Amino acid sequence: MRFDLVVIGASRGGLAACRTLLSGVPRDFPAPVVLVQHRLEDEDSPLAALLQQDCALPVVEPRDKEALLPGKVFLAPPGYHLLVDGPCFALSVDEPVHYSRPSIDVLFESAAASHGEAVLALLLTGDSVDGTAGLATVKQHGGFTVVQDPATAEAPAMPESGVAAGVADQVLKLDEMARTFRSWGSGGT
Amino acid sequence: METLAISTLLEAIYDRTGLDFREYASASLTRRIRMRMEAEQVGGVAALQERALRDPDCLERLLESFSITTTAMFRDPGFFREFRARVAPLLRTYPFRRIWQVGCSTGEEVFSMAILLQEEGLQERTRIYATDFNKAVLEKAKAGIFPLAKMKAYTENYLKAGGRGAFSDYYTARYGAARFDPALVRNVLFARHNLATDASFNDFHAILCRNVMIYFNRELQDRVHRLLHESLIRLGVLGLGDKESLALTPHESCYEPLNSHQKLFRRMR
Numbered sequence: 044m045r046f047d048l049v050v051i052g053a054s055r056g057g058l059a060a061c062r063t064l065l066s067g068v069p070r071d072f073p074a075p076v077v078l079v080q081h082r083l084e085d086e087d088s089p090l091a092a093l094l095q096q097d098c099a100l101p102v103v104e105p106r107d108k109e110a111l112l113p114g115k116v117f118l119a120p121p122g123y124h125l126l127v128d129g130p131c132f133a134l135s136v137d138e139p140v141h142y143s144r145p146s147i148d149v150l151f152e153s154a155a156a157s158h159g160e161a162v163l164a165l166l167l168t169g170d171s172v173d174g175t176a177g178l179a180t181v182k183q184h185g186g187f188t189v190v191q192d193p194a195t196a197e198a199p200a201m202p203e204s205g206v207a208a209g210v211a212d213q214v215l216k217l218d219e220m221a222r223t224f225r226s227w228g229s230g231g232t
Numbered sequence: 233m234e235t236l237a238i239s240t241l242l243e244a245i246y247d248r249t250g251l252d253f254r255e256y257a258s259a260s261l262t263r264r265i266r267m268r269m270e271a272e273q274v275g276g277v278a279a280l281q282e283r284a285l286r287d288p289d290c291l292e293r294l295l296e297s298f299s300i301t302t303t304a305m306f307r308d309p310g311f312f313r314e315f316r317a318r319v320a321p322l323l324r325t326y327p328f329r330r331i332w333q334v335g336c337s338t339g340e341e342v343f344s345m346a347i348l349l350q351e352e353g354l355q356e357r358t359r360i361y362a363t364d365f366n367k368a369v370l371e372k373a374k375a376g377i378f379p380l381a382k383m384k385a386y387t388e389n390y391l392k393a394g395g396r397g398a399f400s401d402y403y404t405a406r407y408g409a410a411r412f413d414p415a416l417v418r419n420v421l422f423a424r425h426n427l428a429t430d431a432s433f434n435d436f437h438a439i440l441c442r443n444v445m446i447y448f449n450r451e452l453q454d455r456v457h458r459l460l461h462e463s464l465i466r467l468g469v470l471g472l473g474d475k476e477s478l479a480l481t482p483h484e485s486c487y488e489p490l491n492s493h494q495k496l497f498r499r500m501r
């Protein structure tokens with residue numbers, strides 16, 4: 044399978060899960076990776092630095108209108124929704140969705156609207172129901188959806204919500220996702 | 233959702249009201265339109281347009297949904313801390329100064345600036361022009377009444393922003409609301425101004441335009457940057473939102489950053 048854009052959503056338990064997942068992303072990964080991790084609004088948040096520790100690609104918080112290019116992991120900044128708007132990112136301070144800004148649904152829905160079937164969306168651990176509607180939209184537009192196996196999630200409610208809604212094309216464990224990512228680099232199989 | 237139907241809708245709105253959303257960033261706008269379609273229970277963009285043109289209340293609700301008015305007092309405290317440390321001394325060198333707060337929303341940012349200026353002894357000879365294209369928020373801004381429940385967070389912001397007094401001295405609490413001292417804004421002029429269609433109306437020593445242009449597309453952003461540049465005196469200061477940047481705008485080379493972390497720039501050309 045070939046995707047032009049990978050979007051990931053995580054909530055409680057997401058830091059450890061994302062670190063495992065990102066450790067699988069090879070340096071020559073062919074698509075931009077965009078991540079919403081639910082977070083509080085805090086100017087001095089160390090989240091990007093923490094995620095950087097196991098990731099071969101630079102982890103950055105995009106600025107408004109920054110280009111959506113491979114070679115980086117883009118992390119939604121605190122206090123903003125992160126949207127995909129064609130070839131670039133857009134930020135917004137629209138009201139929180141499911142009590143969250145950034146929200147996973149907002150990212151997933153905008154990615155689906157602008158990149159359609161080229162989107163791969165992954166929903167990981169969390170207590171929220173954020174992300175389920177977004178996965179549905181990704182599927183509607185022909186994209187592919189993967190949900191973390193709830194039995195392996197630190198907080199199973201969010202992936203369970205995706206599975207229950209019938210919007211998961213595949214249910215995988217984190218290390219299986221990481222392995223798939225690794226295989227997409229030139230070093231892969 | 234069909235891009236064509238959306239641009240037809242935006243044309244129709246412009247035609248009817250003179251409000252120009254044609255160059256707003258499409259991802260956000262698409263989301264708002266979809267939410268309105270669900271709330272109005274119409275099946276498509278064309279149906280929404282038809283209803284909005286027939287029913288003034290529906291049009292009003294749609295327009296309201298296009299104006300995202302989220303704001304807070306001392307939002308991004310580091311910005312205000314730097315403004316105090318770097319911009320206040322510059323402002324002090326002028327006998328009289330004008331500040332433009334663009335897209336001031338319900339006024340929280342204006343009251344924050346007014347408090348800062350007062351604490352820096354700059355209030356007397358500074359006039360703030362606070363503008364927004366949304367009439368309803370300007371009325372709220374003038375009143376200066378904000379939810380009491382927010383005061384705890386705002387007090388923290390105020391302290392992080394380098395506040396020198398007791399934040400609670402600036403308001404009186406009553407019926408779940410905090411009413412800010414009207415004397416704070418006696419030198420503030422609240423007025424309507426639309427960045428998409430109105431021209432420059434004065435020159436300023438400092439301009440704040442934070443989290444407004446994120447809702448615009450590139451072309452409109454570039455035009456607004458020209459407008460702001462025209463409206464700043466030489467060596468005047470431009471303040472942007474935390475995730476906004478001058479990079480890639482035609483005016484990048486006209487400014488120098490005042491410091492590396494916060495979004496404060498000085499007009500050099």
Ligand SMILES: C[S@@+](CC[C@H](N)C(=O)[O-])C[C@H]1O[C@@H](n2cnc3c(N)ncnc32)[C@H](O)[C@@H]1O
Nearest residue numbers: 299303335337364365366426427428442443444
């Ligand atoms: C998200 S609020 C930002 C408020 C404040 N500057 C802050 O950062 O807290 C954006 C404001 O920009 C205003 N706005 C949007 N488009 C505008 C336009 N074309 N002209 C003037 N104001 C506009 C909205 O009405 C809203 O009040």
